[in-house]
Amino acid sequence: xxxxxxxxxxxxxxxxxxxxxxxxxxxxxxxxxxxxxxxxxxxxxxxxxxxxxxxxxxxxxxxxxxxxxxxxxxxxxxxxxxxxxxxxxxxxxxxxxxxxxxxxxxxxx
Amino acid sequence: xxxxxxxxxxxxxxxxxxxxxxxxxxxxxxxxxxxxxxxxxxxxxxxxxxxxxxxxxxxxxxxxxxxxxxxxxxxxxxxxxxxxxxxxxxxxxxxxxxxxxxxxxxxxxxxxx
Numbered sequence: 001x002x003x004x005x006x007x008x009x010x011x012x013x014x015x016x017x018x019x020x021x022x023x024x025x026x027x028x029x030x031x032x033x034x035x036x037x038x039x040x041x042x043x044x045x046x047x048x049x050x051x052x053x054x055x056x057x058x059x060x061x062x063x064x065x066x067x068x069x070x071x072x073x074x075x076x077x078x079x080x081x082x083x084x085x086x087x088x089x090x091x092x093x094x095x096x097x098x099x100x101x102x103x104x105x106x107x108x109x
Numbered sequence: 110x111x112x113x114x115x116x117x118x119x120x121x122x123x124x125x126x127x128x129x130x131x132x133x134x135x136x137x138x139x140x141x142x143x144x145x146x147x148x149x150x151x152x153x154x155x156x157x158x159x160x161x162x163x164x165x166x167x168x169x170x171x172x173x174x175x176x177x178x179x180x181x182x183x184x185x186x187x188x189x190x191x192x193x194x195x196x197x198x199x200x201x202x203x204x205x206x207x208x209x210x211x212x213x214x215x216x217x218x219x220x221x222x
Contacts, residue, residue: 004151031208042199042213043152050208087151096167097211099151 002026004100007086011106012078020073020086020103028093034062034073035087037102043087047073075105083107112137113214121220122190124175130185130217132200140203141183142211143167143175145196152199158183159205190221 003025012018024032031050035043049064049071061074073086085102092098099101113134134141137139140159144152144167154167158177171192174186183202187194197218201211 023155027221033210042215045210045212046206047211089181091209096154099153101149102152 002092002098004088004090004098006086006100006103007038008101009104009106009109014107014109015079016078017074017076018078018105020075020088020105022067022071022073022088022100024071024088024090024098024100025100026092027028029066030093030095031092032062032064032071033089033091033097033109034060037085037087038054046086056082069102078107079105080109113202113212114199115214115217116199117217118215119218119220120188121222124190124192124221126190128187128219130187130198130219131196132183132185132198132214133181134183134202134214135203136201137180138202138205138207138212139180140205141153141177142201142203143173143183145169145194146199147196147217155185155198164172184196186207192217192221195200195221197220212222 005023032048037043047062054063059076064071087102088100089097116131142157143155156175158164199216200214203211
């Protein structure tokens with residue numbers, strides 16, 4: 001079967017750096033997405049990786065290793081507004097997105 | 110409007126009743142999707158449509174039907190609601206080019222009693 005694994009919950013301090021990991025086992029690979037979802041709101045797109053390596057976008061970076069079936073989202077200079085769930089999704093060989101259950105990130109002052 | 114809208118925002122429904130969740134996008138995206146989100150689970154695809162006039166089944170299609178009469182609208186119908194269909198429902202769309210990123214509507218919170 002297809003599987004996306006992420007930690008259920010993480011806690012970090014305002015101003016610090018946090019890394020959220022995602023491992024996947026899917027039938028085929030056509031890209032990996034990270035989304036942010038604040039409580040009670042819709043998921044919003046953060047980043048996309050299809051080739052190995054690091055993609056940087058402001059305070060957020062996303063890394064992919066296809067050979068290891070692994071990605072991480074790195075958040076720097078954490079702000080209180082970064083408290084949210086972070087969803088990892090992989091596009092499989094049928095071109096459908098397979099979603100992880102999400103990682104709830106709690107930021108403490 | 111800009112983006113994707115969904116209606117209603119929330120609904121409480123008696124089991125056995127019929128319900129249609131509405132979704133409209135104004136981005137002229139070819140593809141549209143319906144997901145359900147339940148606590149502790151990832152988003153699960155119910156149905157999708159790659160272009161007006163065509164639809165396909167996702168991971169959890171049973172008990173749901175969709176239609177795609179035009180580019181903008183993609184309603185989801187529960188013919189006879191059951192309590193296990195209590196969930197948050199998100200509609201999304203994508204343009205099927207480049208990264209083919211999916212963009213989500215605000216969601217409908219449905220409770221079936």
